[in-house]
Amino acid sequence: MFGLIGHLTSLEHAQSVARDLGYPEYADQGLDFWCSAPPQIVDTIKVKSATGQVIEGRYVESCFLPEMLAARRIKAATRKIVNAMAHAQKHGVDITALGGFSSIIFENFNLNQIQQVRNIKLDFRRFTTGNTHTAYIICRQVEQASKKLGIELSRATVAVCGATGDIGSAVCQWLNARTDVQDLLLIARNQERVQQLQEYLGRGKAMALTEALPQADIVVWVASMPKGVEIDAAALKQPCLMVDGGYPKNLATRFSHPGIHVLKGGIVEHALDIDWRIMNIVNMDVPARQLFACFAESMLLEFEKWYTNFSWGRNQITLEKMDQIGQSSVKHGFKPLLTFG
Known part of the structure; x- marks a missing residue:
């Protein structure tokens, strides 16, 4: 059970x-x-x-x-x-x-x-x-939703808010090793952990949220926030894919602009x-x-x-374990949510 x-x-x-x-x-x-x-x-x-x-x-x-x-x-x-x-x-x-x-x-x-x-x-x-399953699903959402929106990862800048957390660091690993994403922006409170993540990945730019948002084609939200943040839509690129994997949600803003696409992250x-x-x-x-x-x-x-x-x-999640749980997920009938809302 x-x-x-x-x-x-x-x-x-x-x-x-x-x-x-x-x-x-x-x-x-x-x-x-x-x-x-x-x-x-x-x-x-x-x-x-x-x-x-x-x-x-x-x-x-x-x-x-x-x-x-x-x-x-x-x-x-x-x-x-x-x-x-x-x-x-x-x-x-x-x-x-x-x-x-x-x-x-x-x-x-x-x-x-x-x-x-x-x-x-x-x-x-x-x-x-x-x-592990949450990180895997978010990565698949980034890959599949960006394709639907015509955002080419090889030319895209992806910002990960909460990059040094358990899920965030796993997402960064996957994007770094399994995709050809152009730039990776790392947003986190603890700068020592950000530096360690940069060294592990061999790439990634540490940035404050306000600095990163105008540069990002895709934003992955996986920070531990008791309360969501307000975002000015005018500061974002268009199109922009926002994958909100927080619970409660990291985003307090509801966007009505046709160029901003919000996906419930980590949902199957x-x-x-x-x-x-x-x-x-x-x-x-x-x-x-x-x-x-x-x-x-x-x-x-x-x-x-x-x-x-x-x-x-x-920070114990490995690509191998993401593959393992991902294969089981597909086998038993789960798939990433790709409905924008």
Whole structure:
């Protein structure tokens, strides 16, 4: 059995969803309440592979909210994640994906040092961040969407916002080794890590966001932002492909200009309907078929019976593992979302 650990995008979103899911006692509560709310299994899932194989899973709502980081409630945020992991393990889940900020918090705050949660000793082999599949899907979205828009990678400048993160560095590796992209712009907060990435890639220009955007034909957004950024459309090239892989989304701006094309990054479409209700609450256009690639990774690991932390730690993603999970993704009927919105 596979598991998914997720969270909602804001307090307002959480209150709305709690009401829809039948938890009225959560619906009118403020941030203090959500800081203490326990994890809940709120959905049972069935997925059928393109091969005919059927698997079952559980969705664990962690009750983490991005406002906890903004309000400096770090202890509450970290407690949310380890409690949700313990909850999944307690209920017999074999492999669980840490979605969105769940994986970011786990990595950034070294939660692998916390092995005991009440009477449960966490077995980290049962968990995966899903970042390898997410990075693979984003790279395929860049390749396929740029072709649809007539943007030639061999003449294109690609900016990666969040370049030194786990997903961002993997995307940079792929673009550097598997495409003929002309220029690679690296945007990140930690300049020491940017320099290390440049040395590893043997290329790439470190830039501030405001400097990079006017130069970029393609922008990949994979930064850990509790809140989206506002972008002036006049500062962008046209055409410009924006692949927003953040959750919550890195972009707060909705563009109406015909030359600016925004793609939901790290989203896959499945060949068959999935029996679940959880994707209805995260604004997927086709909730029965569309889902986060990180969640799909745990499904793929269950299909293949690879019960291991396939994606783990920071900057451990290799091209070989991206190929491996990518081949499994195609085999079982997943493909990158290519609908602009």
